[in-house]
Amino acid sequence: MLDEKVAVVTGASRGIGKAIALELAAKGARVIVNYNGSKEAAETVVQEIQDAGGNAECYQCDVADFKACEKFIGDLIQKYKKIDILVNNAGIVRDNLMMKMSEQEFDAVLNTNLKGSFHTMRFVSRQMLKQRQGRIVNMASVVGVVGNAGQVNYAASKAGVIAMTKSAAKELASRGVTVNAVAPGLIQTDMTEKLSDSAKEKMMEQIPLARLGRTEDIAKTVAFLVSDDAGYITGQVIHVDGGMVM
Numbered sequence: 420m421l422d423e424k425v426a427v428v429t430g431a432s433r434g435i436g437k438a439i440a441l442e443l444a445a446k447g448a449r450v451i452v453n454y455n456g457s458k459e460a461a462e463t464v465v466q467e468i469q470d471a472g473g474n475a476e477c478y479q480c481d482v483a484d485f486k487a488c489e490k491f492i493g494d495l496i497q498k499y500k501k502i503d504i505l506v507n508n509a510g511i512v513r514d515n516l517m518m519k520m521s522e523q524e525f526d527a528v529l530n531t532n533l534k535g536s537f538h539t540m541r542f543v544s545r546q547m548l549k550q551r552q553g554r555i556v557n558m559a560s561v562v563g564v565v566g567n568a569g570q571v572n573y574a575a576s577k578a579g580v581i582a583m584t585k586s587a588a589k590e591l592a593s594r595g596v597t598v599n600a601v602a603p604g605l606i607q608t609d610m611t612e613k614l615s616d617s618a619k620e621k622m623m624e625q626i627p628l629a630r631l632g633r634t635e636d637i638a639k640t641v642a643f644l645v646s647d648d649a650g651y652i653t654g655q656v657i658h659v660d661g662g663m664v665m
C-alpha cells in the first residue's frame with residue numbers, strides 16, 4: 420500500500436499517465452496529476468480519484484521548461500515537506516522520416532521526453548536524498564531499445580531516458596532512492612491512435628502475446644516499482660510489451 424505517500428505523475432491527464440495516477444491513488448497515495456495543456460482532462464482525473472475516495476490535485480507545468488519544473492517541484496516540497504514518488508511519464512511524438520525531419524520536430528521531442536525527465540529528477544533528487552528514501556520511474560519505450568523508422572527523435576529521447584535512468588540510479592542508490600524505467604510496447608492510447616492501420620498491423624505481427632497493451636498493464640508495473648516490495652530493484656528497464664523485445 421502507498422498510504423501517506425506523495426506521488427507526482429507527469430502527463431497524467433490521459434493515457435498511460437492517467438492510469439498510473441488512478442492506480443497509485445487507489446493504493447492510497449496522494450497524487451499530483453501534472454498536465455501541460457489539457458486542464459479539463461486533468462481535472463476530470465482528479466475528480467475520478469476523489470469520487471473513489473482518494474486524494475489528488477492537478478498542477479500545470481510544461482516539463483520541457485527548466486524554470487517551471489523548479490517551481491513545480493519546489494511548490495510541492497513546500498506544501499508536503501516531501502515527495503516519495505516521481506513518475507516521469509509525459510511524452511510526445513513528432514514522427515517524420517529523418518531526411519524530412521525539422522530541427523523543431525527533433526528538439527520538441529527531446530525537450531519534453533528527455534530533458535523533461537531530467538528537469539523533474541534534478542529538482543526532486545535533493546529532497547529524496549534528504550529523506551533517505553524515494554522512488555523514481557521513467558517512461559521509456561520499446562523504440563528506445565530497438566529503434567523505429569520515422570522516429571529518430573523519439574527513439575533517441577527514449578534511449579536517452581534509459582541511459583539517464585541507469586546513471587541517476589547509480590547517483591542516488593546509496594541513500595535508498597531507486598530509479599527504474601518502464602519500456603512499454605504498443606499501448607492503446609491517443610498516441611498510438613495516430614498510427615496508420617498498416618503500421619499497427621505491422622507492429623502487431625511482432626507481439627508474441629498478440630494483443631495491444633492496456634494502460635493498466637503499465638500502471639500495475641509502475642505501482643509495483645514504487646512499492647516497498649521493489650526496494651531492491653534499481654537501474655532496471657522493465658519491458659511491458661507483450662514480448663516484443665526478448
Ligand code: NAP
Pocket residue numbers: 429430431432433434435436453454455456457458480481482483508509510511531535558559560561602603604605606607608609610611
Ligand atoms: P498520450 O496519451 O499522448 O498522453 C501524453 C500525456 O503527456 C498527456 O497527459 C499530456 O498532457 C502530457 N504531456 C505532453 N507534453 C507535456 C509537457 N511538455 N509537459 C507536461 N505534460 C505533457 O501519451 P501516452 O500514450 O499515454 O504515453 C505516455 C508515455 O508513455 C509517454 O512518455 C510515451 O512516450 C510512453 N509510451 C507510450 C507508448 C504507447 O504505445 N502509447 C509506448 C511506449 C511508450 P497535455 O495533454 O496536458 O499536454
